[in-house]
Amino acid sequence: MVHAEASTFAAGQSKAEVYAQVLEQAAALFEGQRNWVCNLANTSSLLYHALLSLPSPSNAVNWCGFYTVDPQNPNQLILGPFQGHVACQAIPLGRGVCGTAAAKGETLVVRDVEEFPGHIACDAASRSEIVVPVVQEGRVVAIIDVDCAEVGGFDGVDKEKLEELAGLIAASSDF
Amino acid sequence: MVHAEASTFAAGQSKAEVYAQVLEQAAALFEGQRNWVCNLANTSSLLYHALLSLPSPSNAVNWCGFYTVDPQNPNQLILGPFQGHVACQAIPLGRGVCGTAAAKGETLVVRDVEEFPGHIACDAASRSEIVVPVVQEGRVVAIIDVDCAEVGGFDGVDKEKLEELAGLIAASSDF
Numbered sequence: 001m002v003h004a005e006a007s008t009f010a011a012g013q014s015k016a017e018v019y020a021q022v023l024e025q026a027a028a029l030f031e032g033q034r035n036w037v038c039n040l041a042n043t044s045s046l047l048y049h050a051l052l053s054l055p056s057p058s059n060a061v062n063w064c065g066f067y068t069v070d071p072q073n074p075n076q077l078i079l080g081p082f083q084g085h086v087a088c089q090a091i092p093l094g095r096g097v098c099g100t101a102a103a104k105g106e107t108l109v110v111r112d113v114e115e116f117p118g119h120i121a122c123d124a125a126s127r128s129e130i131v132v133p134v135v136q137e138g139r140v141v142a143i144i145d146v147d148c149a150e151v152g153g154f155d156g157v158d159k160e161k162l163e164e165l166a167g168l169i170a171a172s173s174d175f
Numbered sequence: 176m177v178h179a180e181a182s183t184f185a186a187g188q189s190k191a192e193v194y195a196q197v198l199e200q201a202a203a204l205f206e207g208q209r210n211w212v213c214n215l216a217n218t219s220s221l222l223y224h225a226l227l228s229l230p231s232p233s234n235a236v237n238w239c240g241f242y243t244v245d246p247q248n249p250n251q252l253i254l255g256p257f258q259g260h261v262a263c264q265a266i267p268l269g270r271g272v273c274g275t276a277a278a279k280g281e282t283l284v285v286r287d288v289e290e291f292p293g294h295i296a297c298d299a300a301s302r303s304e305i306v307v308p309v310v311q312e313g314r315v316v317a318i319i320d321v322d323c324a325e326v327g328g329f330d331g332v333d334k335e336k337l338e339e340l341a342g343l344i345a346a347s348s349d350f
Contacts, residue, residue, distance in 0.1 A: 004238075004260035004298030025261070033264050035247070037212055038254040041240070045261045063179075065216070072210070079213040081256040085179035086200070086220045089208050123179030 003029075007045050009053035018050045019161035026165060030172035039173045040066045040142070041081035043165070047146065048083035057150035058158075062125055066134075067091060067098055068142040068175065077102055080142065088122045096120035101131035102140050107159055112151045128153040132162040134170050141175040178204075182220050184228035193225045194336035198343060205347035214348045215241045215317070216256035218340070222321070223258035232325035233333075237300055241309075242266060242273055243317040243350065252277055255317065263297045271295035276306035277315050282334055287326045303328040307337040309345050316350040 006025040009018055029042050044065040051061040065082020070090065072078075077091045077098055094103040097116055101108040110129045113119045126147035134142040144162055148154065181200040184193055204217050219240040226236035240257020245265065247253075252266040252273055269278040271294055276283040285304045288294045301322035309317040319337055323329065 003263050004300065007261040029261065029264065035245070035253050035264075037243075037256070038264050041254050041256050042261050042264070045257070045259065049260065068212075070210070078210050079216050081212070081216050082220070083258055084220065085224065086182040086204065086217050088178050089204065089210075089213050089217070125179065 003042075006042075007049040009050050011053055013053065015054055015058065015157050016161070018054055019157070019165075022046050022050045023161070023164060023168060026168055027172075030168070034172065034174045036068070036142075036173040036175050037081060039169065040068075043169065044081050044083050047144075047165070051146070057128075057148055057153040060149040060153060061146060062149045063087065063123060063145070063147040065145060066142050067102075067145060069102070069140065077143065082145075084147070085123055088120060091120060097129050097131050098143055098145050101133055102143050105133050105135060105140050107132045107163060109154050109159055113147075123147065125149050127151045130154040130158055130162060132159070132166045134166045136170045136175060141170070144169075178217075181217075182224040184225050186228055188228065190229055190233065190332050191336070193229055194332070194340075197221050197225045198336070198339060201340060201343055202347075205343070209347065209349045211243075211317075211348040211350050212256060214344065215243075218344065219256050219258050222319075222340070226321070232303075232323055232328040235324040235328060236321060237324045238262065238298060238320070238322040241317050241319060242277070244277070244315065252318065257320075259322070260298055263295060266295060272304050272306050273318055273320050276308055277318050280308050280310060280315050282307045282338060284329050284334055288322075298322065300324050302326045305329040305333055305337060307334070307341045309341045311345045311350060316345070319344075 048064040063084035066080035067077035070078040128148045132144040133140045223239040238259035241255035242252035245253040303323045307319040308315045
């Protein structure tokens with residue numbers, strides 16, 4: 001298979017169908033490959049192109065990627081592979097949407113980032129955000145972070161499917 | 176500074192001006208930050224958006240990122256941070272444009288990938304390619320890989336400036 005086709009999503013599919021393709025393709029790409037940088041790099045591409053293929057507000061995705069717990073300093077997250085514009089290099093645990101989700105070990109769906117206390121604006125264009133922890137052996141090792149240029153970009157389907165994706169990543173990658 | 180602005184490039188600049196901005200922004204982003212995943216992730220974003228801001232053929236960039244020497248197997252390259260569609264996870268040293276540039280430790284500018292013996296087609300849309308080794312203490316640790324959907328997408332300016340960028344990455348990041 002030409003790998004690029006894995007991240008080509010037909011228009012007109014439902015969000016559930018598109019996430020099913022993301023999960024199927026991610027599982028195939030992780031087979032025999034446990035390197036976390038490689039797996040997160042391809043996953044950020046899959047997810048970004050999946051969301052771009054959907055109707056509004058999903059196609060207003062403007063950043064999609066990962067932060068991991070910094071091996072040099074476990075009190076902060078450090079930027080991992082992503083798709084989109086340049087992003088903040090490090091985020092203290094407990095700060096902003098990413099740091100709060102990582103500290104709590106739970107998914108945060110933020111309808112309007114401007115109403116989130118202590119929001120860190122890496123990109124002023126971002127208006128809503130979902131952050132999903134990747135938990136391995138009871139420990140947060142990374143987060144999935146997706147930003148949208150529209151308010152209310154994420155719903156219960158995004159939460160459910162991104163949590164499934166986080167579980168797949170945790171089971172398939174050595175951090 | 177809102178970080179996303181670092182990868183916003185004004186239209187109408189020359190290629191040399193755009194690369195000067197890439198080098199300046201990369202140096203600023205690397206200051207106080209030696210984590211290679213973080214630095215390559217932001218650099219792939221900078222470079223991708225820089226090329227998109229230029230006239231044809233540069234704006235036909237369709238993949239921009241990095242492979243590193245696989246810590247688990249030094250005879251192969253493994254996928255690092257990138258912007259674009261899903262890519263091949265691993266490339267044996269000496270195979271394809273990336274593997275050949277890494278094995279030789281020298282830049283390859285390929286006018287037409289279909290004429291390159293043993294070309295690995297991660298994406299059938301790619302028609303030309305430049306690969307620049309990142310050399311640290313005399314050893315290739317990574318490569319910069321940029322693909323273009325047009326034949327002849329890269330010239331001597333790309334080669335010179337990407338080699339400068341590779342030097343900056345090597346001096347600024349711990350692999």
